[in-house]
Amino acid sequence: MLHCILGSIFASCSLTFELSKLKDPEYFMKVKSLLLIKTSSLCSRFRENVWLCVSATFVVLWIIAWLYRDSLEIENMNEKYVFVTGCDTGFGNLLCKKLDRKGFRVLAGCLTEKGADDLKRATGPYLKTVLLDVTNQDSIEKAMEWTKKEVGDTGLWGIVNNAGRSLPMGPSEWMKVEDFHSTLKVNMNGVIGMTMTFLPLIKKAHGRIVNVASVLGRVAANGGGYCISKFAVESFSDCLRRxxxxxxxxxxxxxxxxxxxAVTSLDPLERELHRLWNQLSPEVQASYGDKYLDKYIKIQRLIMNAICDSDLTKVTNCMEHALTAAYPRTRYSAGWDAKFLWIPLSYMPSCVVDIGLKLVxxxxxxxV
Structure with a gap:
């Protein structure tokens, strides 16, 4: 019954809530008044159950307070430094541009000179780049010393560990030990190395550490080092936070x-699958069958084309909120498939996930 009341409250509200406006006292009071009026109106229909009405009112007030708290932002962004890894393309590149427009002093770690030059041309004078290979501790140390000179006594407000790789990805039996290591070296060791090296600068500014994991750090849906590395990022982040x-x-x-x-690009994924298949012994290939590889690639294409979202801002908006919110969230699930498929699936019994993947x-x- 309670969920019916709450559904009626929000369905009957003609006002569209804009989180960015909740910091405006007048707008906040308008939202609060409207919801309380709607709640009071509905409660009058359920006078026989006073506690139900009280509960509905409490939940609505809690939602209002949470939305308002979630919308609050930090001050003096133009005085804060943020270091982002993996800025040549993708999420890191887009995030740097967004933070630069917002006024942050952005320090972008790029793997290639071309990536660094392209990013500098697309941004303002306050964004600076440094060549960085997160798999190389010497490169990390040099980047930290460079950052220390840039930030001075201010410290580092935020670090975004975004650099990552997905290849090779496929059935676990097709992998060699080196295939696991190549992914773990970037996605796990790189995150730990960057975080622990830059932690003194973060501690000085009482700042933020933003680690990019994945829904595949909640549900292990395929073989290779990717899921393993993302589970590691999740557990490392939880331990570190506490x-x-x-x-x-x-x-x-x-x-x-x-x-x-680039992580979900089909051409590299398929090339790697062919490489993995070709290095298998005839006995292992025979156990899977001649048509297995083609079927696997076909299903992979169908899944990627069906669920891959082209709107990268859904992810960078989460990163931005983690850096700018006065009260950042612990976890951010970005994308509809994350919210309505992978995260709910992570709470299911293992047998349900196993059966689902076997069907696909x-x-x-x-x-046998």
């Missing part, structure tokens, strides 16, 4: 769904 929260440092986790970036993926010819 350890350093005493110093006024927030650790936020971004969990994007499937988006059209092809069956080896010699399965």
């Amino acid at each position: 350890d350093i929260s005493y110093f006024g440092i927030n650790v936020c986790i971004i969990e994007p769904g499937f988006f059209k970036t 993926l092809p069956r080896p010819s010699k399965s």
